[in-house]
Amino acid sequence: MPHEPLPPVAHHHPQRTPSAQPSPRTDFATLLKGRSVCVAGLGVSGPPVARALLARGARVVVVDGRDDDTTRPIAAELTAEGAEVVLGDTPLPEDCDLVVTSPGWRPDSPLLVRAAEAGVEVIGDVELAWRLKPADQVWLAITGTNGKTTTVRMLESVLRADGRDALAVGNVGTPIIDAVLPDADGGYHDILAVELSSFQLHWSSSLRPHAATVLNVAADHLDWHGGLDPYARAKGRVFARGTVRVVNTADAWSVRLAEEDGDPHTPLVGFRLDTPRAGELGVVEDLLVDRAFVADPGSSAEELATLADVRPAAPHNVANALAAAALARSVGVAPAAVKAGLAAFEPEPHRIAHVATVGGVDYVDDSKATNPHAAAASLNSYASVVWVAGGLxxxxxxDELVAEAAPRLRGAVLIGRDRARIREALGRHAPDVPVVEVEGPDGNAPGRPTVMDTVVAEAAALAEEGDTVLLAPAAASMDMFTNYPERGRFFAEAVHRLL
Structure with missing residues (x-):
């Protein structure tokens, strides 16, 4: 007979005083010993999750429907470490007590359906990490359709500038499960800046970060969630009981989720790109200012940084900086550290990155703009644009993206499988804008790097001095490229060949 399901763990988490003493909690790590746990998927999160479970004495079965040259070496390593690994099939193991799923597995995946029918709890890697984390480790959580990674990295930089032992985790290099486990000396990071996707939040039930923000919500991953409302509500799970709510006042969903899904007894802190009201952070002339985490929000403000400290100072990136500052201030970070941390922050590649100026024309790589909402933020940052767009x-x-961008468009160069839909939208909303389509090879076919030479040459022919040639595809890359970094790299290399 299967064991009783492993119980969730309730954590005490302070609202304003992360140094407060934690209350007693169930030792989830002890409960895992000898229990049967199924790890679904050998992707990024699967192997570190399996190792963490093995280290706590669980009987681990890892399953993955793939059986190829990528999964076999990983499977061999985990088998040598004591896990049972099943490739090419995804059975629910007998006497299974818990399933830890990779974030991307849909709820209707057969294994997860079978687990639900058998009364076996399904959680994700973030939920497992939350249950295993040290009780006094502080989490500051960031979600949203766009801007998560940049904001998490900014927050990490600001926290470290204040002397905090902080680490950015999630989709930024360090698996979250590794960040909650003690190192060789038994230590751990005091504060985590946690990037959370809608998938990860869907599979989280007891998550209680000290403070959290939903940066923005726009249509994305609707096929996985089944619509915009469930996608947004998954994001809203970050506003848990006891969590300080940091909201983007310009984004209706951000405010709505904080008000409807958050705890009304916790502070609600807004950030905006103009003069802040009491309880908000905002911009006054060229200053980032705080009217929330000050002694008298009604009559005083604290200067945090200048726009020159934010790179690039595009509007959406200034909003990211304000969100990071609000989260940092929620744990008492000094204003000078906000300024120092933002100034020290190095933007990630392929995020509105200036590549070169050729013949008076700026070339900008924002290959990370993989959906219309992200592309809109990029397009709004420049006055006259030759737009390189398309993909999946x-x-x-x-239509809304093109209609809003139309006044800024000098021309457009379209690539990728779904380029016809962008061309049709341009025909409806910007009929006078010249459009060039560039056909390119699919997948791993030869010629993928050099197709960008054609794209850049066509864009250069459309551009005039003072224009910006902007790669902001509004689409995923996998029809022509391995991923968005490769797409951006090929674009940058083609620009440099112009020189």
Whole structure:
């Protein structure tokens, strides 16, 4: 007979005083010993999750429907470490007590359906990490359709500038499960800046970060969640009981989720790109200012940084900086550290990155703009644009994006499988804008790097001095490229060949 399901763990988490003493909690790590846990998927999160479970004495079965040259070496390593690994099939193990799923597995995946029918709890890697974390470790959580990684990295930089032992985790290099486990000396990071996807939040039930923000919500991953409302509500799970709510006042969903899904007894802190009201952070002339975490929000403000400290100082990136500052201030970070941390922050590649100026034309790589909402933020940052766009739209609509961008467009160069949909939208909303389509090879076919030479040459022919040639595809890359970094790298290399 299967064991009783492993119980969730309730954590005490302070609202304003992360140094407060934690209350007693169930030792989830002890409960894992000898229990049967199924790890679903050998992707990024699967192997570290399996190792963490093995280290706590669990009987681990890892399953993955793939059986290829990528999964076999990983499977061999985990088998040598004591896990049972099943490739090419995804059975629910007998006497299974818990399933830890990779974030991308849909709820209707057969294994997860079988687990639900058998009364076996399904959680994700974030939920497992939360249950295993040291009780006094503080989490500051960031989600949203766009801007998560940049904001998490900014927050990490600001926290470290204040002397905090902080680490950015999630989709930023360090698996979250590794960040909650003690190192060789038994230590751990005091504060985590946690990037959370809608998938990860869907599989989290007891998550209680000290403070959290939903940066923005726009249509994305609707096929996985089944619509915009469930996608947004998954994001809203970050506003848990006891969590300080940091909201983007310009984003209706951010405010709505904080008000409807958050705890009304916790502070609600807004950030905006103009003069802040009491209880908000905002911008006054060229200053980032705080009217929330000050002694008298009604009559005083604290200067945090200048726009020159934010790179690039595009509007959406200033919003990211304000969100990071609000989260940092929620744990008492000094204003000077906000300024120092933002100034020291190095933007990630392929995020509105200036590549070169050729003949008076700026070339900018924002290959990370993989959906219309992200592309809109990039397009709004420049006055006159030759737009390089296209790829896999994943069901997203582009009419609103094109209609808003039309006054800024000098021309457009379209690539990728769904380029016709962007061309049609341009025909409806920007009929006078010249459009060039560039056909390119699919997948791993030869010629993928050099197709960008054609793209850049066509864009250069459309551009005039003072224009910006902007790669902001509004679409995923996998129809022509391995991923968005490769797409951006090929674009940058083609620009440099112009020189």
């Amino acid at each position: 739209l994943k069901g997203a609509e582009v």
